Structure formats: structure tokens, C-alpha cells
Amino acid sequence: MKQLIRDIRMSLRSLLRNPGFTIVAVLSLALGIGPNTAVFTLFNAFLLRPLPGVENADELVRVYPGSESVSYPDYVFFRDESDVFQGLLAESSIGLSWNRDGRPERLSGAIVSGNYFDVLGIHPVRGRGFLPEEDREPNADAVAVIGYGFWQRSFGGQDDAVGSTLQLNGRTFTIVGVAPEDFTGGSLGQAAEVWVPTMMQPTVWPGKNRLENRRLNGFYMTGRVAPNVSTEAVTANLEALHKRLLREYPDTLEGWDFVVVEPAGLLHRSLRDPLLVFGTLLLVVVGLVLLIACANLANLLLARAAGLDREIAIRQAIGAGRRRIVSRLLVESTLLSLLGGAVGVLLALALIPVLVASQLSELPVPVSIDLAPDPRVLAFTVVLSLLTGLLFGLLPALRLSRTDLVTALKHEPGTDSPHRRRFGGRNLLVVGQIGFSLLLLIGAGLFIRSLQKAQAVDPGFDIEHNLVAGIDLAAAGYSEAEGKDYYQRLTERVRDLPAAQAAGLASIVPLTLNNVSLAVMVDGVDRGQVYFNYVSPGYFDAMGIDLVQGRDFNDQDREGSPPVAVISRTMAERFWPGDSAVGKQVRQIDFDGPTPPMQIVGVVEDSKYLTLGEDWRPLLFLPAQQHYQASMFLHVRTAGEPDQAYGQILPVLRGVDPNVALELRPAADFMGVALLLPRIGASLLGIFGLIGLLLTGVGVYGLMAYFVSQRLREIGIRLALGSQRREILGLVVGRGMRLAAYGIVGGLLAAFIVTRVISSLLYGVSPTDPVIFLGISALLAGVAFAATFVPARRASKVDPMRILRA
Numbered sequence: 001m002k003q004l005i006r007d008i009r010m011s012l013r014s015l016l017r018n019p020g021f022t023i024v025a026v027l028s029l030a031l032g033i034g035p036n037t038a039v040f041t042l043f044n045a046f047l048l049r050p051l052p053g054v055e056n057a058d059e060l061v062r063v064y065p066g067s068e069s070v071s072y073p074d075y076v077f078f079r080d081e082s083d084v085f086q087g088l089l090a091e092s093s094i095g096l097s098w099n100r101d102g103r104p105e106r107l108s109g110a111i112v113s114g115n116y117f118d119v120l121g122i123h124p125v126r127g128r129g130f131l132p133e134e135d136r137e138p139n140a141d142a143v144a145v146i147g148y149g150f151w152q153r154s155f156g157g158q159d160d161a162v163g164s165t166l167q168l169n170g171r172t173f174t175i176v177g178v179a180p181e182d183f184t185g186g187s188l189g190q191a192a193e194v195w196v197p198t199m200m201q202p203t204v205w206p207g208k209n210r211l212e213n214r215r216l217n218g219f220y221m222t223g224r225v226a227p228n229v230s231t232e233a234v235t236a237n238l239e240a241l242h243k244r245l246l247r248e249y250p251d252t253l254e255g256w257d258f259v260v261v262e263p264a265g266l267l268h269r270s271l272r273d274p275l276l277v278f279g280t281l282l283l284v285v286v287g288l289v290l291l292i293a294c295a296n297l298a299n300l301l302l303a304r305a306a307g308l309d310r311e312i313a314i315r316q317a318i319g320a321g322r323r324r325i326v327s328r329l330l331v332e333s334t335l336l337s338l339l340g341g342a343v344g345v346l347l348a349l350a351l352i353p354v355l356v357a358s359q360l361s362e363l364p365v366p367v368s369i370d371l372a373p374d375p376r377v378l379a380f381t382v383v384l385s386l387l388t389g390l391l392f393g394l395l396p397a398l399r400l401s402r403t404d405l406v407t408a409l410k411h412e413p414g415t416d417s418p419h420r421r422r423f424g425g426r427n428l429l430v431v432g433q434i435g436f437s438l439l440l441l442i443g444a445g446l447f448i449r450s451l452q453k454a455q456a457v458d459p460g461f462d463i464e465h466n467l468v469a470g471i472d473l474a475a476a477g478y479s480e481a482e483g484k485d486y487y488q489r490l491t492e493r494v495r496d497l498p499a500a501q502a503a504g505l506a507s508i509v510p511l512t513l514n515n516v517s518l519a520v521m522v523d524g525v526d527r528g529q530v531y532f533n534y535v536s537p538g539y540f541d542a543m544g545i546d547l548v549q550g551r552d553f554n555d556q557d558r559e560g561s562p563p564v565a566v567i568s569r570t571m572a573e574r575f576w577p578g579d580s581a582v583g584k585q586v587r588q589i590d591f592d593g594p595t596p597p598m599q600i601v602g603v604v605e606d607s608k609y610l611t612l613g614e615d616w617r618p619l620l621f622l623p624a625q626q627h628y629q630a631s632m633f634l635h636v637r638t639a640g641e642p643d644q645a646y647g648q649i650l651p652v653l654r655g656v657d658p659n660v661a662l663e664l665r666p667a668a669d670f671m672g673v674a675l676l677l678p679r680i681g682a683s684l685l686g687i688f689g690l691i692g693l694l695l696t697g698v699g700v701y702g703l704m705a706y707f708v709s710q711r712l713r714e715i716g717i718r719l720a721l722g723s724q725r726r727e728i729l730g731l732v733v734g735r736g737m738r739l740a741a742y743g744i745v746g747g748l749l750a751a752f753i754v755t756r757v758i759s760s761l762l763y764g765v766s767p768t769d770p771v772i773f774l775g776i777s778a779l780l781a782g783v784a785f786a787a788t789f790v791p792a793r794r795a796s797k798v799d800p801m802r803i804l805r806a
Contacts, residue, residue, distance in 0.1 A: 004331070011332035022336070025300050028698065029340025029388065031691045032293020034347030035286040037373070037381045039684070041352060043279045044380075045371050051264055053183030055121025059224050060264035061234065063088070065242050069217040072198060072210055075113070077245060078221065084237045085223040087119035091186050092218045094205050095631075096194055097475035097661045099167035100154075104476070104661035107150075107168075110185060110192040111204055117145070117177075119224050120186060126151075127162035127177030135197040138211055142200060144173040148181040150193040168194070170477035170659075171203050186222055186264070206474040207630050214249060222264045235261045281758060282684060288440045289688050290384075292695045294392040295429040295436075297336070299702055333393025334386060341385030345373065351687070427739060430703045434743025435750060437696040438780050442751045443758070444682075444689035445772040446765055451682040453764030454675060459511065460607025460616075462544035465501075466667035467636045467646065468509060469653055474630035476660045483630055490656050491538065494636055497652060499645035504539030505624055505632045509670045510609050519589035520620070522575050526589060530571065531609050532620040534627050540566075540604055542635040548572075550582040550602030557601075558625040566602040571618030586620070598622070612675070613763040635667070642666050678763075693783060701787035704736045708795040715795050716803025725796040732795050736788030737781075744777050 015022040050057030063078070070078075075090040082088060089112065096109040114135025116122075122129065124145060134141040144166060146155075155161035166173045173196065185192040198219075201210050210216045225234055238259045352371050373381075471490075473483040487505060494503040508516060510533075517529040537553045540546075548569055557564050565586060572581035585597040606616040624632065634653070638645035643666075650664045708715070715728055755767035765772075 008331060008335065010328065011335050014332060015335065021300065024698075025297060025336050026339045026343055028293050028296040028300070028695060029337055029385075030343035030347055031695055032290040033337075033341045033344030033381065033384060033388065034351065035289050035688050035691060036283075036384060037341075037344050037377065038348035038351045039279070039282045039286045040380050041348060041371060041373055041377050043283065044374070044376055046275055047279060048376065049374065051120070051186065053122065053180050057264065060120070061223055061225060061231070061261050062264045063221040063223055063238060064260040064262075065238065065245075069220055071214045071217050072201075072219055073212060073214045074245065075219050075221055078238065078241060079113075081241050081244075082223075082237055084226055084229050084234045086226050087115050088221060088223040089113045089116045089119040089186070090198060090219040090221055091116060092205075092220065093185075093187075093192065095472050095475055096168050096204060097170075097472065097659075099170070099659065104659050106472075106661040106663060107193045108191055109194040109196065109204065111198050111201060112186075112195050113198050116186070116195065119222065121224075122179060122183055124177035125180050126159060127175070129177055130197050135199050138199050139202045140199060141197065142171055142173045142203070143176045143197065144168070145177040145179055145195045146175055147179050147184060147193045151178045166194070168196070169203050169206070169475045187220065204475075206477070231261055235259060277761070278681060281761070282681070285440060285443060285685060285688055288436045289692050289695070290388070292433050292436050292440075292692050292699070294388055295433045296695050296699045296702070297333070297388070298392045299429050299699055330390060330393050334389035337385040337389030337393075338382075340388075341381050344385075345378070345381055349373070427703070430699050430739050431743040431746065433696045433699045434740055434780065434784065435747035437692040438744055438747030438776060439751050439754060440692040441689045441776045441780065442747075442755065442772055444685035445776050446755060446758070446762055446767065446769060447678070447685045448682045449769065449772060450762040450765045451675070451678045454612045454678055457612050457764065459612060460545060460605055461510070462637060463667050465638045465642060466543070467638060467642050467649060467664055468667045468670055469634040469636075469662045469664045470631075471634060471660065471662050472631045473660065476657070478630065480628050484625070484628060486657060486660070487536065487624075487632065490634065490653065491536065493652050493656060494634070494649060495538070497648055499639055499648040500636050501639050502538055502541040502637045504542040504635055505536040506539050506635060507534040507624070507629045507632055509633050509667070510607065511612065512670050518620075521587045521589050522584075527575060530618045530620050532622055534624045534629050534632075535621050536624045539621075539635065542637045543607070544637060545607055546605045548603040548605055549580060550600070552602060553623045553625075555625075557623040559628070561626070563596050563598040563626060564601045564623060565598040566604055566621040567600055568616070568619035569603060569606050570616040571620065572603045574618055693780070696780070697783045697787045700736060700740065700784050701790060703739075704732060704788050705791040707735065708732060708791045712795075712798060713803055715798050716800045719798065720800040720804060728796040728798075729792050732792035733785070733788050736784060736792070740781055740784035740788075744780060748773065748777065
């Protein structure tokens, strides 16, 4: 230990004596380690970190019995019959309307079982959680627990908030507690501001009776595993209960033949798989950046070795062994890596808010993701820094430890180094840098090009001149009759505005990753699931979706009239090829019994539903007048720019009923969810590609500068014997460009193979796009030329007389 401390002191003195070398080495490493820390922070936040603010999060599991969500009666069955949990909770995210001094506001809420806070181990910072008796009788106990941020923002953090009241969905709720600061919900990303008991469902989630209807899913189950019970035992117990449930309710639960048990806090499965692929890709990319940075470190250390020959030789002369020299040099390289890691963490902290947090904050729904580095991230950075220092400091250390004592002691500063002939390793490192950088830049170019293609694709409707307002009449306490009247008045008033060309309602905003589907039957044949949307008359006009055949919905398509539907062109061509679909019938498959056939009255042009990259899919549109929905989205196609129309439309919307909380936003804000990952990916890959390019340029420059410094005597003699300066320039540039050519060829070969793996993540771009491949190759060749030309020009201006005198 004493020897290690001595080596650390000596290494620190050595690094301080060479501030230029130290700064360049630390910055190079920071540019390699920082992106790795940033990406691992994202990976950790989305896929590894346990739920924040809960006790013993490792004891919690999320339960999926066949479907991600279950009905409340199914939850009660599992809760009461299972013996492998200390407690099993249910929760569901909801929207709430808060009447604040006569002005409605939208709140993000959650409806939860009475044991919610007890199972999660949440201890409110003020007040208490829910009592068992507050979750027994429907609509009996109007109590609420509020979030810490909501408490600070709306109540000023005052203690008297507990015991005060909130007007939620037209009913007075008593605040009984305040959640801890770091707790925002039982699911990763959830940002709840208010929690209410499930028995308040008739008030906060009005409409259908979800407390008794086994066909209405929407609740997610999380359990705290009992002591000494394994995950396998939990799964076996739940599967046995699930089979009982299937036997008792074979129709409502048909096809649910599996149970998934996984750690709580993870994203929902529908989001986790694409994020896992995306995160893995980013880890590979930043791994390439680190390899480029490490090659720079190795080259720097090898270059520095030329100046340490005499020092090492003297140490050998006074008795230092090879092992002692290697350990001393490894301590120095490890210190450099740790310093680079520390600066890299600061770089990561700067990168994440700019590239990720800002994107998440623009989403139309509140998202809570803790992106601060935790011990796992810091441990990752420390281990990565140590491995970097050890692995890439080993080669220079071993080379220096083999220094020939007599040759090194005879070597004079300013003359050729004994290591002059040892260029092979450095050349390979630079060739590898160029190849890795080319691969990285091609990947970044493909993703950026893919994003450009996705943004330019025609979704089948007008995004640029569209405003969207989310409306939840259930939260405002509207009955079905009142809701229909409200929708009618709302659309009529908006259509009368000069700023609005058209207006219509829909239950789903396309490209927001929300989807609903139903099984359909055509001519007695089951045609599988199709996505659908409830829309009002005027919706297609508001969205700019052209009518191909037949007619749009009208005011006659209301409750009590024959069921009708409008379908997309792809659905018409797929189900009735070569024939007109207008007048044909389609029937919904429902396990509750036969449903009346719906007559197709119109065919509209295709439009995107889930993502911009999807192929045209069959879409079914049903009239909202025949299928009342308490929550709808109003689409308004503006006559001019949405920003200009905003000020005219919003007061009219609020004037229909000031008690209805709504928010008007450009459609691009909602539909930007579909481009969230591509945008983050393109931003990160673009920046990582530029970092790799910078490091490669520095690496080529460093190698050629070292090459020139080691051949100054030769260059001086060549000039003295009559060589032209342009010949010297060509000698140095030619050597550098040969290395660049080797790296570019190797990188292209690797890119042809690797980019095929990511083809599924690209939209509208070939994984071997020749424009990207040739353009990036030319860019890298240009950077290599610039990095080579500077030392070459310096070499061509050498004074031969000064060299000969030396």
C-alpha cells in the first residue's frame, strides 16, 4: 500500500509537469467515457432502476395474468385467494378535473386500492395514506393523497393542506396525506399528482361500473412477495389461480393462458421491448466512441514514451525491475482514466438534460423519469475508467519496460528515438480509429436521414394546420345526454370561427402510440383485429383526409339509427378486392353475443395510425353519435398558421363551459410522441459521431506530428541534398492518407455488415445507402487530410542547416 501511495504521488507530479499532455489525455478520455455514462444513465433510468421512494423495492413484482391490465373483480380474486404476497395492490392512471376557485385545471391522477401505500411502503411526509375502511363502499369516502410537487406548487408546502379540500370532478375530496418528494407513482414514468381510492370510481372514472364488470380491464397489479417465497413459487401460485378463473369465466377471459411475474417499476411491456433494442444500440455506439478515445490514449502514451526512455533507463540502472516499472506506468494511466471519468460524468450531466429531458418535457402527458446518476451509474463509470486505464495503458507500459538500457542512455533529446521503428502498433491504432469512426458516422448518418424521411412522410392527414384539444366530460361530471349536447355546441361554435376551416371529434389522436382494436367478421369469416376510432361528422374534413367513395357521417347517424361505418382504402381493397365496399357489411365479434352488422357508407384515403413507419393498415371509423365517449379530442383545421388561430379558438372552447378543463395544443405536439425515440437517437448519434470524428482527427494529427518529430534528421538531410519542399509535403501527407484509406476500407466493410442489423430501426433509408456511405467516407478522408496536412506543412518548412548542426 505504501508503494502504491508513492506511485500515485509520483504519477501526479509527472502529470503536473506535463500539463499539455495531461489535459489532452483527460479530455480525450472524457469524450469517450462521458457518452457511455450518459447512455448507461438512460439505460439505468428506464430499464434497471427500481421504483423511487418505496421500501425494499426488490420485494415488489408486477403481475400480468395474460394481459397487461386486469379488471377490478379479477384483481380482488387474486388479492383474496393468493397466499404468496404480503399484499397485492391495484392502480390505474386517470385524468381529473380540479375546480380551483371556479377555474378548472387538468390533473394527472391515479385510482388505487386501499392498501396501495402500505404495500409499497410509502410513508407520507404529512398526514397518512388510505385506511382499509375507505376502500370498501363505492363512492362513500371521498379522500385523496396529493403528490409532493403538487403540494408545494398549489399549497405552498403548508401543513394545513392536510385536512383541506379539493373539488375533483365536481365532488369535494378531503386531503388526508402528502406523498414523499421522490415518489410519483407505482409505475416507471408515471407522474401522478393525486391518488384516490378505487371505491371512488363512479366519481373519478364515471361511465361504466368498473368495480363489478369483469370485462373492463384497466387496473395494473403489483405485489410485495412474502418472506422466503421465490419468484417461481409466485408464478406457480398465480398460474393455478388463473386456471381457476379461466374455468369460472371462460368467455370473458378466453385466450388468457399465461401469467408473467417481473420486477416492479419496469416500463409496460409494450414500451420496454423497443426501448431495450434502442438502448442496446446506443450502448454499442458509445462503445465505439470509447474505443476511439482509448486508441487516442494509447497513442498519446506511446508518443510520450519517447520522452521517458532516459528516465526509465536511469531507473533500470539504479535497480528498478520490469514489474516495478510496469506498475508505476499503469498507475499513471489509471489516474488519467479516473480523471477522464470524472470529467466524463460532468459531460454526461450536461448532455442528458439537453438531449433527453428536454424531449420528455415536450410530451403532451406528464412523465417522471429520474435521470440523475445513482450509485449504479457511478460504479459503472469508475469500473469503465479503471478498465480503460489498465487495458490501454498496458501496451505502452510493456514497451517502455523493455527499453534497452545502453541505447536509451546514449540517446540525446531531439534525435531519433529508440522507439522510432516501433510504429506498427500506433499505425494499427489509428487505422482502427478511422474504421470505428467511419462505422459510427455512417450509423449516425443513417439515423439522421431516417428521421428526415420520417418527418417528411405523408401521414395521410394534415398535421401542420391542426390544433387538438383533449376533453374529458366524465371528469366534469357530465351525463351522456349532457355530453352529447356539449359536443354539439362545441363543434358548432368552433366551425363558425373565421380562424377554423373545419372541426371534428375523435376518441384517438393518431401517432400517439394509443391504439384500440376489435375483431371483425366479413361475410361470415373472421378477419382478425382492425384498429378503429370513434369520430364525429366533420372529422375527416378537419384532418384533411379525402373521401374516396360514399359519404361522411352525418347528423342522422345517431343512437337508434342503423349502425354504419367508414373504412380506409386499404381495408376496402383487402376485404373486397376488385369490388366497391360501399353498401357492404362488417360485424364486430363480441363474446357477449351477436352484434348487429354495420353498413359501410364511405371509404376514405389511408392514414397512419400508430407510427409513421408503418405500412397502410385497415382502419375502421365508427360514428361517435352511435358510440358515446366521455373523453374525446377536438381537431380543428386552421385557416392560417396554428399559432395565429390559437388565440381566437381557445377562448371559444373555454366559453362553452368554463367548468370543463381542456388544453389546446398543436397536433404536432401530440403526434411527436411517435418521433420521440428517432429524435433522441438521431441527436445522440449525431453528437457521438461528431465526438468520434473529433477524436479521430486528433489521433491522426498526433500520429503524424509524432512521425514528423521522429524523422526530423531524415527530413533535414533530404532537404539539404536537394529535395523539394512539396516532396516532403507529399511524403508526410501520403503516409497519413494511406492509413486513412486502410481505415476507410475496413470501416466500409464493417458498415456493410453491421448496418443490416439495424435496418428494422430505419425508415425510408437503405442500410447501405450509397449517398451516406460515400458522403461519410469523403468527410472522414477530408478530416484525415486536414489532420495530416498541418504537421506535413510544418515538416516542409524545416531549416536543414539547423538540423545538420544538431
